[in-house]
Amino acid sequence: MKTFDYFRPATISDAVAAAAEPGAAYLAAGTNLLDLMKGGVTGPSRLVDVTRLPGLDRVERLPDGGIRIGALVRNADLAHDPDFAKTYPAIAEALLSGASAQLRNAATVGGNLLQRTRCGYFYDVASACNKREPGTGCEARGGENRLHAVLGWSEACIATHPSDFCVPLVALDAVVEIEGRNGKREVAVEALHCLPGDTPERESVLEPGDLIVALRLPGEARAFSAHARYLKVRERTSFAFAVVSAAAGLRIEQGTIRDARLALGGVAAKPWRARAAEEMLAGSSPGPDAFHRAAKAALADAKPSGDNQFKIELAQRILVRALTLAAAGTPRRIPALPASPFSSVSGALHDA
């Protein structure tokens, strides 16, 4: 690991000033950053430790019925907040389907939003990677790429965004509050991450020094709590990134879908909101016909970036499954295997 200067600011403005310098990076829990630094994938010359900044570790209820989550709230604390899990069950399920209990105890809300892709070629410093070293090429394009993007990719980069948490967040119109050199601003989570285009090294709209201080969910997001699920296909039962995942939220009145929210994970360089599919679902009656039509619409623009044609079909099936389970109603308690399509009844072996 390359060495670095360590700075622990006392205020947000000190943090922003220190992190705006070239070569600086913010450090929260470090569950992704230290891993990348150990592998030589990234080598900041200065770490700005934000973990002691005051006021960023709170969950606050807002007058409009929404919620404001400080950027330093730990993933596990948010997922296990009973009121939060009841109000935003798909978000809690997504959080609990990610990583391991140890990592969720450390990892922060802000850090999760900004975690880097898990593309193996990005991680392997001996491989060409336009994201890690712009202009060097993309070895994933002709390499082992069955888990890579099927939406929004470019010849320069076919990596996916790995977050589970972000998938229901974009479905529910979450917003991040940012403090930077030019003051405060807000960005929708859906607009936070960039598609690769010709500049895959630019992963978000954040400018040097920009610090995510909080995440906000609008009051309207509560309307989906009775019919909300997150589902995630993994290559092992637990502690694995998504091959494909989906968040589904429905507002059903008198047997008709009034409003739908849908997003996919593991398919693109950003969490993928499926607005066309949402519009098709509104006004229809919940069932296989409507769900299959919506899933097809959600993947209409998909194309394989390599050996991953199967993900297009898989994404449609997982969308149909997520919608079916959401229509059946949010479970009273998050299942023993959160987000698993193979979840069994309590106490039974999942693979028996």
Add this chain to the structure above:
Amino acid sequence: MNLSISLTVNGVRRDVELEDPRVTLLDLLRERLHLTGTKKGCDRGQCGACTILVDGRRINSCLSLALSHDGADIVTIEGVSRGDQLHPVQAAFIAHDGFQCGFCTPGQIMSAIGLIGEGQAGDDPERVREGMSGNLCRCGAYSGITDAVLDVQQSLIEADQRRRA
């Protein structure tokens, strides 16, 4: 740059002068404090062998920058027994053959203590397995590990019922 930190490790205050900002909690415990019970498996947060409790929560010490944890209260496998009296989770691992080679065991035990403290798994084996999925065991002692954790959970549930009766 001031690189000195204070930690409470297994109940004892330790003041440590770090010569390098890159030191993780894992390396600090093993190489500076000579507490080698905490193991370095993958060193990348994937195997759980380095699991410790920091301020009561189980985390991967390999992905924790020591400087960032100035003032923390740490418990390692060396701090869980009371003299010769094993911690109930340690005793249950022996009773249920929850290990073979033993390398992952300190991390498994610290993770199990953390899991029990979190109070989410209860006596559901599927929730225990899911809650322990951050700890790999190459010998495949998972069945005994699950039984050990369930045994301790059951004892706690019974003790709680006796208190309420």
